[in-house]
Amino acid sequence: MSSPSHGRRMAAIVVLVPVMVALALWAFAWPAARTAPRDLPLGVAGPTAAVAQMEQRLTQKEGAFEIHRYADEAAARDALQERTVYGAVVVTDGGPKLLTASAAGPAVAQLLQQAVSAQASATGASVQVVDVVPAPEADPRGAAVSASVLPLALAGVAAGATVTLLGLRGLRAVGTLVGAAALTGLVATAITHSWLGVVTGDWWAVAGVLGLSTLAVAAGPAGLGALLGRPGIGLGALLVVLLGNAFSGVASAPEMLPRPAGAIGQWLPPGAGGSLLRSVSFFDGAAATGPVFTLTWWVVLGLGAVLLGGTLRRRAHSEAPVSDRAPAPARSV
Structure with missing residues (x-):
């Protein structure tokens, strides 16, 4: 005949295991299911009028990007190398150029490429992508x-x-x-x-x-x-x-x-x-x-x-x- 202490231990295990599973699923599955940019630092550079238009298109999805303005491409590259932004869109006469730093996160670089390409396709332009700080060849996906x-x-x-x-x-x-x-x-x-x-x-x-x-x-x-x-x-x-x-x-x-x-x-x-x-x-x-x-x-x-x-x-x-x-x-x- 089992003692009351054994019954309490069994009940504790029966309750504790589902609680631990729920906690683990919340911790791991919740962020994975809700992955999306939230004030992701992104730079823009180029002529003032063109940059304003690009910034307006990028901020159509409210709260997705935190826009940083830079005078030219050189300043935007410096910002990437200093880890101030994850990427930068440089508006040129030949179309937008996207600067990325896949070493900071290949998934983010891919997301930026998709987002900027979608915005550019609406105007019929193509996007030139330059990886300023690439991930190592041995681990391109990080x-x-x-x-x-x-x-x-x-x-x-x-x-x-x-x-x-x-x-x-x-x-x-x-x-x-x-x-x-x-x-x-x-x-x-x-x-x-x-x-x-x-x-x-x-x-x-x-x-x-x-x-x-x-x-x-x-x-x-x-x-x-x-x-x-x-x-x-x-x-x-x-x-x-x-x-x-x-x-x-x-x-x-x-x-x-x-x-x-x-x-x-x-x-x-x-x-x-x-x-x-x-x-x-x-x-x-x-x-x-x-x-x-x-x-x-x-x-x-x-x-x-x-x-x-x-x-x-x-x-x-x-x-x-x-x-x-x-x-x-x-x-x-």
Whole structure:
């Protein structure tokens, strides 16, 4: 005959599994089903009158594009290389020219090409497409860069959870997390940069980005675990893996996700790490300040929580009555 506790556990599992499925579907399927440009930064350049007409056509779908005006094609190219815009339409006498940066997101570059071509076809003009910052030949669709986010997130969560479950505290826990993240960054760079060639840029800078991203992920579960115990590990993993990966926008762009998913994703390590990886790998570090700041705060807060949790445990142990402490091992004579 089963005990009441067994019945409660069975009921909890029966309820918990559908809830987790619903949460996962909401996190992953909702952004995928609602992918569309939302204030996507797009530049326009050329003669004032022609640019005004182009801008009017591009803004027919309200809220799709955030238009930035530039004096000429050179200024628009600089904006792409600085990651201020994802593309730019240059109005010329021979028709519109679309400047893209597929390295910032091949899916976005394709969407811009379709949108501008549709607008130009209405006037009978053809569109010349120039990829100013192309994606690497080894990964023209950006699939490998997108796929690298989840393994790094899982590695970070595994490191944070293992440190907590093994009972490492204080500086030992911090040193272990830093060492594991640094080694993960080196291994990941050897695979993605040296072997596969799907990321470019300075080898050590890429290794630093991947290591920092892993450490930022690991610091969340480790810090919450140090303060809350095992429930903290689960909460941290749920936050950085489920929401962080689903809302990262690495496969397209944060501006392609429904609000506020895109913004939330950039506040979490996977999204910030993906944006920083693109900046360092393909854009010489342009627009890297924000993601670096986000990842650094995750590291500082997470590792600070690890140190705080270790201090609180030592204090609680020292203040416990002698009778509640574990007996000291007997000495041999």
